[in-house]
Amino acid sequence: MSIPPAADQISARREGDAGQADRALEILSSVFGYDSFRGDQRAIIEQVAAGGDAVVLMPTGGGKSLCYQIPALLREGTGIVVSPLIALMADQVAALEGVGIRAAYLNSTLELDEARAVEQQLLAGELDLLYMAPERLVLPRTQDLLRRAHLALFAIDEAHCVSQWGHDFRPDYLGLSVLAEAFPTVPRIALTATATEATHRELTERLQMQEAEHFVSSFDRPNIQYRIEPKASPREQLLRLITTEHEGESGIVYCLSRKSVEQTAEALVARGIPALPYHAGLDAAVRQDHQERFLRAEGLIIVATIAFGMGIDKPDVRFVAHLDLPKSIEGYYQETGRAGRDGQPSTAWMAYGLGDVVSQRKFIDTGEGSEQFKRNARSHLDAMLALCETVSCRRVQLLRYFGQDTEFTSCGNCDTCLSPPQTWDATVAAQKLLSALIRLDRERGQKFGSGQVIEVLLGRENTRSTQSRHHELSVWGIGEELSEKEWRTAIRQLLARGIVEAEGDYGVLIPGPQAGPVLRGESTVELAVDRAPQRSSRSGGRRAAGASRAAESLEPAQRERFEALRAWRTAVAKEKQIPPYMVFSDATLVGIVEARPASVAQLGAVSGVGAKKLAEYGEAVLEALPDAPTG
Incomplete structure (x- = not known):
């Protein structure tokens, strides 16, 4: 049976008399092999193919790429895809060539003669899609090249990178507003999987897309099970997650520091689990090799800082684990969204503890940046802490952060829904903690981190207590009804609620902005009891290592x-x-x-x-x- 190349079929369709919608569906079927569009895909494709602009907010795995690939095939000329993902452009082009689409990329990895060959293909009308990074597109030489070419559209991928207050800001994206002025007749489509209402407004303004049609899909990923558990021995907790639920499966583990990345990868390998590190401190060639091995292998785990992951199109990532607290819900959502792109059950797991709260606040307070930048970072962190400490459905809170209401109050696929946490009246405990902080400051002129404050509350002697005669304070030993672990749990939650704060290089505790009403007895404090680690509730028992969920x-x-x-x-x-x-x-x-x-x-x-x-x-x-x- 002889089947003509998909590219030939595309050309034939362009010359035909079939309606635009019918041609779009035909391309979807014959080129990509799918029978029907999902969600807003059809409406977005029709908008852009007809020459209109579009701003698209759609979750990872929702099919954003088709929203610009198909219009580029429907329209005459070449679609220009603006992407920050230079390391992945070759794979993206290979995937398109694999279905018969004429694609190429222009970036710094090409030799001069290779780049010139691609430019000639563009000018000759031999490309359906051309990928390039924003810093290249804004160059005068590149714009001169594009003016001589026949352009179908501009697709601005990862459009949230234009937001100066977002988690993934790329300065070069700010220059993309030039497209509206330099190419006013070429339709533009901006796409992202991560945008709050504020980021949505900002990217619309900065890209000058106020007249565009806006398509906002639900950010819900029902196949992902969200779980956050108290941090005890995080690497052992990670090992338990992998060996009991995801043995032989691909996953991504995020750590805050390069050192932690290296040590975690080594710990996994020592237990016979294939894993590779990825962080900015590695040689570029090593990073590229590790990324390619992760994409090509089955059952390999990548341990990385947040330098890894944007644009990763691997569909069978079965879990994303965080061993440290992300800086924002936007970052957390984007990172966890790399799991389960194929729609199969997947896990977003995090180990989170008091130290995470203190270290993140210290990082903000002592870091560079304007006071406005720091206020914005604190706001992002507060939202992330609220998600970690919620006693209600995590999915509902996650979606509300992105401005989306839900028809349900319990998703049935997060830890707080599967095993609702117990709560207790912690008003008196909170008052005792605040009193200890005030007495230590007023009567001894001292401020301490959580460790020494807990020693005072428990009435435990140590060198600091003896030297400062803490046993003479009225607050000495007033918290003996709680264990050290329970106090740490309580302090973590009180930090998240702003009842206490951690300040300075050493993360010393002070009363927070919400302390007054608690001390005066005007408000009560309900805290959650730390739960034991939760196992997945999915049925089917343990699978053989490497067996596919599909x-x-x-x-x-x-x-x-x-x-x-x-x-x-x-x-x-x-x-x-x-x-x-x-x-x-x-x-x-x-x-x-x-x-x-x-x-x-x-x-x-x-x-x-x-x-x-x-x-x-x-x-x-x-x-x-x-x-x-x-x-």
Whole structure:
């Protein structure tokens, strides 16, 4: 069976008389292998294909890329994709070429003759999509080049990077407002998976997209289970998560410091768990190698600082773990969103403790930046702490932060819903703590971190207490009804609520802005009891290491065929030096197994099998299926 290249089909469609909507659906089916659009995709594509501008807020895994890829194929000319992800452009282009789309990139990794060849392709109209970084696009030379080319659209990916108060600010994005002035007739689409209402307004203004249509999808990712537990021995807690729930699966572990990244990766490897470090202190070639190995391997874990992850398109990341507190909900949401892009059950897990609160506040107070910048950072941190300390549904609070109301009050797939926390009246305990802080300051002129304050509350002698005669204070030993661990839990929650604060280089505790009403008995304080670590509630029992979640619903005989296809896919990916998911996703392999196609034509009806892949892999897939029908 001979199937024409997808690029030829695209050209034929452009010359046809079919309606724009019909052509968009045809491209979706024949090029990308999907039968229907999701959510706002159709409306966004029609808006941009007709020459209009669009601002798109859509969660990771929601299908943002199609919203500019298909309009670029529908319109005459080349679509210019602005992206900060130089390290991933080659993979992005390879994925497009894999479905028959003519794509290229212009960035600093190209030699001069390679860059000139791409420029000639652009001017000759031989490209459907061209990727470049914002710092290159704003150069006068680049703009002169683009003026000589026939442009279909501009797609500004990761558009939240234009927000100066956001978590991922990129100064070069500020220059992208020039597109509205220099190319007024070329439609623009700005896309992001992470934007509060304030960031949404800011990116609209800075990119001069006030007249654009705005499409805001729900940020809910129901397949992700959110869990936050008290930090005790975080690496041991991480090991328990991996070995009991995600053995043999791919995951990302985020740490705050480079040292912690290195030590955590070493600890995992020592336990026989394949893991690689990634942080800005590593040589660029090493970082690139580790990133590529993570994308191409199955069951590999990357341990990283926040320098890693934006734009990662690996669909089978089964968990994202945080061993340190993120600086903002925006950062947390974007990082956790890298799990479960294929829609299969995944975990967003965090270990969080008192030290995280103190260190983050110290980092803000002693860091560089204007007072406005610090106020903004404190506001972000306060929202993150509120999410950690909530006793209600985490998903509801997460979505409300992004300005989205929910029809439910309990999602049933976060730890606070699966195991509602117990609360206790901590008003008296809070008053005792505040009294101790005040007495230590007034009567001894001293301020301490949580450790020494707890010693005073418990009435425990140590060198500091003896030298300062703390036993003579009226607050000495007034908190013996709580253990040291319970006091640490209480202080962590009181910090999150602003009843106490940590200040200075040493994180000394002082009464916070909400202390007055508590001391005067005008408000009560309800705190949560720390819970034991929660295991996933998902059914199905423990899977074999490396088994795909997408295949959990298959019968034993079907799983055998699925594993045969996975082995074939791994061999093809290794030969082509591309990630396995660029051949076919797990979900597509499951679809093939369930359909049991008897011919290449029947294989083409499976979701995720486009024309180009059908032509390239069709016969090989049928041969790889055990006991596959022939004909």
